[in-house]
Amino acid sequence: MNGTLVQQLVDGLAALMLLTSFALLAQHRMISVLHWFAGQGLLLAVTAAIVAYGTGSDELYISAIMTLLLKGLLLPWLLWRVIRQLQVHREVEPLLNSSLTMLIALGVTLFSFHMIQPIEKISQLITRDSMAIATACVLLGMLMMITRRKAITQVIGFLAVENSLFFAAIGSTNGMPLVVEIGIAFDVLIAALIFGLFFFQIRTTFDSLEVEAMNAHLIHKDDDE
Amino acid sequence: MNLFVATLLAPLLGGVLLAVIKDPQRAAVFNIATGIVTFAVSLLLALEVLDTRAVDAMNGWFHLDAYNVFLVVLTTFVSMTTSIFSMPYMRHELETGRVDLPRLRLYHSMFQLFQFGMLLGFTTNNIGVLWVSLELATLATVLLVSLYRTPASIAAAWKYFILCGMGIALALFGTVLVFFTSSAILGHGNIALSWTALYAHASELDPAVMSIAFCFLMVGYGTKVGLAPMHAWLPDAHGEGPTPVSAVLSGLLLNLALYALVRCKMLVDGSTGTDMAGAIMMGFGLLSLFVAALSLHRQRDIKRMFSFSSIEHMGLMTFAFGIGTQLSTFAALLHMTVHSLVKSGIFFTAGHAAQAMGTQKMAEIRGLIQHQPGIGWGLLIGVAAIAGFPPFGIFTSEFLLFTAALESCAWTTLPLLLGLLIAMAGLFRFVQPMVYGEPPATATSVHVNMVPVYIHFGLALLPGIAIPLFLADWYQQAATLITMSAIAGGGGG
């Protein structure tokens, strides 16, 4: 299978990646958000595998497997357990209504494409196009964190950002060195664990997962006005 | 290179062991012991590095030069004194029931793990690993911040976690971008992330990619440095965590982030050859200086206030590094050192003050000098030092910074001057009522250990009166190292 095909495949996957990001942004029901998240994880694993095949580097196979396990299975499962135990099913409607969010998302995507143009010109890598997509996804993930109220959706947004980073790493640079990847994966794992830890603490201390609930305890309102 | 290994292993082992030591007293002692050992070893290491300008350890995985080895020593030193300080402090917390035994265990082990993360970050030669270790240190401190399990502390930790996680993610993206262009030149492997290699080939890295990468790195690491407007996590994290943690956060973690940022700047400068990165850093520096200076006037919580002062000083350092002349870099490094010392010292005192008065609300802290002169004068002197009064070192560094700023871009001196003035006013207007006057009836006298504070202030006094020669040429080396790639040499030495 020649390079062009691999590249086309990767580009296709990149498109899917973008799609998932938009989907995550659009979803309201917690479960479906989770599904899309898991889907993104799988997508990453596939990408890793394909790129590994294309470049014939074994490191990438390992990272593909890691991704599959961690992002495709473990994290979604963890989050699913949290959701079930805390009975958070439906995200109350986000800050901005979804259509507006979508518009902003489109704008962000365009912007990131514009930004990445110079790179596209000079990169000789087979998979450079995906860089733009990755950037867009990062920004979309942030957008998701900003527009959602529930702590969990924020976390998913965070993990989505991580995913798109990872995608950037594989899709456009054929994967970071193994050590780094392991380190990153390790961190993400710990992060996820801590997240889980937090959910329960937050739930027990604030008996809600609304972000505002926490806020009240930090804002030092002026009494002198 | 065994010294180096020891430096890294000591805190790691210490952390692991501390996780299993039950008895708080012994744990505290062991904690101190670890600190001392680490410090001793790192000192020897530093001497070795000073002889041979730069050292590569473990076939290039780690790199030590004048710049980071002095930060290593600073880190180990402050962690050591902090561990000494935390002994009576945490005992008091234990007695007042704010923490229980398991949490204390968590605290001790996390403390050392944090130190390990710091050292790893400083010494590693791989910017990927640098990122990983920074994340590691962050995660460790997240647990420390939420140690008290009070609503406020949990909320603070959450904020800290989310915001810094976000930032750190962006930094990672920046790193990926760097790798994206470097792998094209250095081939596909660890070498493409090793800092020395990157630095050597900086000029060949594609400027366009590097500048985009720098944007992400700037925002990412900038969040950790606590630069406005990404600083929101910092006051809460400092305010709600245990005081020793606030001390190391301000004194060390911010330094690590800034260190990473500067390393990246060196690369970007080398690649783009413009002063774009420097200008951006100067912008963020000034902005942070002003935001912090103004916010200082609105504080109610003593630790929050000093964390804002940390933001202010981080802004100053970023600004100084941004100028990028040798003199300014020298000033920034000096400022980094003295600020770490003084600020952690202040946090020690502030912690004791809060314990003595039973609150962190400044409105309820009164008459410290009369109540416990040690604390009161300590706080007053510390604030005078941090506000940039001689004979403390901050005065020296700010003096140099000022001259450097006027040399390279005169107009910035005006906002600089203004910001410093406002900040100083903000600090003193709150500190004065705390130290002067009559103490409230509710004040209880606490057992304090002011020795670390005195040590810190004493050391901070040193550069103000006379910078020891070895220290000076150490800074000189570091400054030359940093500014070599930067534009507009000259000034200073």
Added chain:
Amino acid sequence: MSSILIQIIQALLLLLLAPLATGFVSTCKARLQNRRGAGLLQPWRNLRKLFVKEVVIASHASWLFRTAPYVVFTATAIAASVVPAMLVDTPLSLTADVIALVALLALARFFLALAGMDIGTAFGGMGASREMTFAALAEPAMLMSIFVLSLSAHSTNLTTMITHTIHTSFALHPSLAFAMVAMLMVAVAENGRIPVDNPTTHLELTMIHEAMILEYSGRHLALMEWASMIKLMLFATLIIDLFMPWGMAMQATPAALAIALGLWLLKLAGLLLALALAETALAKLRLFEVPEYLSGAFIIAFLGLLSYYMLEAGV
């Protein structure tokens, strides 16, 4: 040698003639008011009587109250003895130029005011307060007119100024005119004459100078009174020296001195007569119109200055 002698004589003349001058003014006033008046020598008689009378001082008075008269008197006397009356170049004239002269009078005033405040009555403080206030306002006017004069003479030394005025051919200098008017106004204020202050009033609330010496009696009062007489004399002589010094003796020859003495007395009489006229013609100002009066003097003097720069700077 002889010059020192003349200096002493001159000083004594000033001191001794001072009461006569005051007497002269009051007699003129009396005549202008169709009264006979007490005669020229009345002040002398008063002084002699006061010198022998017993001293009664207020119960709270301190040592300062008792030393003040001597300070006031000596300061005024020294000031007077510096001013050349007949001989232009006297040895003592180096002691103090015009400014130092003013300062010596200020010293006298300072202690006068303190003495007024020493006996804790309302009037003493009142007098002191008013005196110091108005003196403060008079000061710049006086200095400004002196300055106008010193501009052309390039000196504040009396001797030099006089010689300069004598030697320059008489020409009408507007600046000098302005300066003279200002100086006259200031002199009236400084000596506490109508329209600023009425030395013969008996109503405490209107007093300025008298209020301060209200508690004095006997020799102390005598010294105070004499001092104020000398002051009047001094100002008259000063104005003569600065504005109409013609005929003063350059060398200490008897003839010259005789002429100088005669001329001096003549001019003196003229000035004092003018004063008497003014005092009869004018009414006393209300207290808070005095500042306007004095600032007016200052403005006039300053006009003199400007006119010097604009009209005569070339001269």
Added chain:
Amino acid sequence: MNNIGAIDIALAASVTAILATCSPLVVRRQQHLRAIMCLLLAITAALAVAAGISGLLGSHGQTTLPLGLPWMPMHVRIDALAAFFLLLIGALLLPAAIYSQGYLRHVKQLIPMVVFLPLFVLGMIGVVISDDAYTFMLFWEVMSLASYFLVTFDHHQAENRKAGFIYLLMAHLAGLLILGSFAVLYAASGSLEFQAMRDAPLSPVWATGAFLLAAFGFGTKAGVVPLHGWLPDAHPVAPGNISALMSGIMLKIAIFGFIRIIWDLIGAGDFQWWWGVLILAAGSSSAITGVLLALQQSDLKRLLAYSSIENIGIILIGLGLAMLLARYDQPAMAALGLVAALYHTINHTLFKGLLFMGAGAVVHSTGTRNMEAMGGLIHRMPWTAALFLVACVSISALPPFNGFVSEWLTFQTALLAPQLGSAMLTAMVPFSAAMLALAGALAAACFVKAFGVVFLGLPRSDMAIHAHEIDHWMKAGMIIPALLCLLLGLLPVSIIELLDGIPQLLLHVSLTESVQTHGWLWLTPVHASQASYSAPVALTGMLIIGGAAFLFLHPKGHAVRRSTAWSCGTPETNNRMQYSASSFSQPMRRIFSAIYQPEEQLHTERRAHPLLTTRVSYLVHVHDLAVDKLYQPIANYVLLQAKRLDRRHQQDIRSYLAYTFYTILFLLALLSVQQSAMEQRNQPAATSQSQPPATLPGLTSGQTGTEVRR
């Protein structure tokens, strides 16, 4: 050099001061501590005097200490200017040290005083002998900080804390401005050493920048109107000995810095005509405003503080005249103005120090600073009264004391000034002289009030009735400056000869031959035929006449009868009848009401009939416009901004994330803009990094960039 030079003595003095600071480490007992501090300070002062005199007599010297920055050790040097100010420091510090021995007897918590007072002194000495910008700033800030701790020494009153805070703030502002001025000089000369700064040529723009920064910095520190707001708060609240030192010496150190930077480092060659005008205007306004406000105070030490502002104004008038004259090539006259200013500097040090010590004594024995509660103290504290009187006469510029000499010299400078550049300037000089005259006369009024209300008349309160005389230490401490006041008043010629090194240093002209022509007895600044003054002759004359009159009139054994004073026939005079402090200054208030804008409240309680007034209460408050119109608005503005910003800190986590988001977007946008701009500038952007060492073009371009920015 084998023999001891001035610089060595000065260093010895600083070492002694350091020893005094460290004394609490070894000594525990309060009594011993006090004694040791005062002793060491006295030694310091003596050494400073020695160094000063030997320096003025020509023993200059410089050396470097192994302290300070690595590539620049501390340079210290003594020239005529430094020597003069060393002398000034010592001249007041010595009596102050003796005075403190008695004054601090009843102080409870002595440690801060013992630590910070010597530190304060050290700072002042260090500033004077410093020979590079770093050392100067270091000691300058040490001086400010230490004095702050001394101002807040008695920190239990809220007003003291507030005063201390404002003081520290303004001191810091001044420090930063001065730092800015030095930075300009540094940028011009490329070195921190004064010598290099002297030699470096300055473009007019840089020179103006340095001048303005320095003028405002030192003006703030010296309390020049309208930057003086902190001074009348800070000086009164400090302990007596401290306010004596602050008002007496510290303000002069600001003057020193002014002369050092503007006359010495920038140099008379670079003066521009409006500099002198600016200084002259500032001086005149300070003199008038200071004394006018002083007149209205009923807090004794506050009154003295305001009068310090006035005297600083007088000094500045002298300096401003000198600057104008120097600009228009009249070095001789300029030298005269300079000497006049310096002379007034040391005079003010002496009598203001004495006044504050006296005020300290009064406050110490009555327990209040409010003049309305004093009166009649001359009976209870005759010594204090006499010494205070000497100071009052001196500061009111009355012969034969020293105050008059300096003001007289200033007058001479103004009156004898020949034509300057334009008629406007020439007319402005005498106008400022007139203002000086007004200020002088008002000062006299002010101190008649001060002395009269505090010491004369009847006691206005029990505190005043039970006042007690001070002990011998304090007496001794106050006698020295009193004698010096007389001495400086009597021997101006010798003093001017002593100062002659300074005009030689700054203007390369000497006054001696013109001054000496008639010997020590006659002070003839320019020439005897122009102006002359001889205090000794005047004094002897007064003694002769006065003595004669006394002997003549004072009959032996003739007791004076005492009786109640005349009060319109009311039998008994009581202390409520006499003029109070505020009634004394009432005419002034009325005349200058435009400047004062006094807040007056008059309450009259009447019983039934409008004529039966039971009690009348009159409250007056005179505002310091500088505080109301300058300080407050700025402070309010800053706080408002802070408040606005604080809102931003009270949002929830998402908005902070949003900030991060916006920031990254902003940066990227910035980048794209910049890159498109660059592409337009040099089309082949892609090729630029293909050339092997791409840093080189970067370097060059970058350097040009910085050149542009410089």
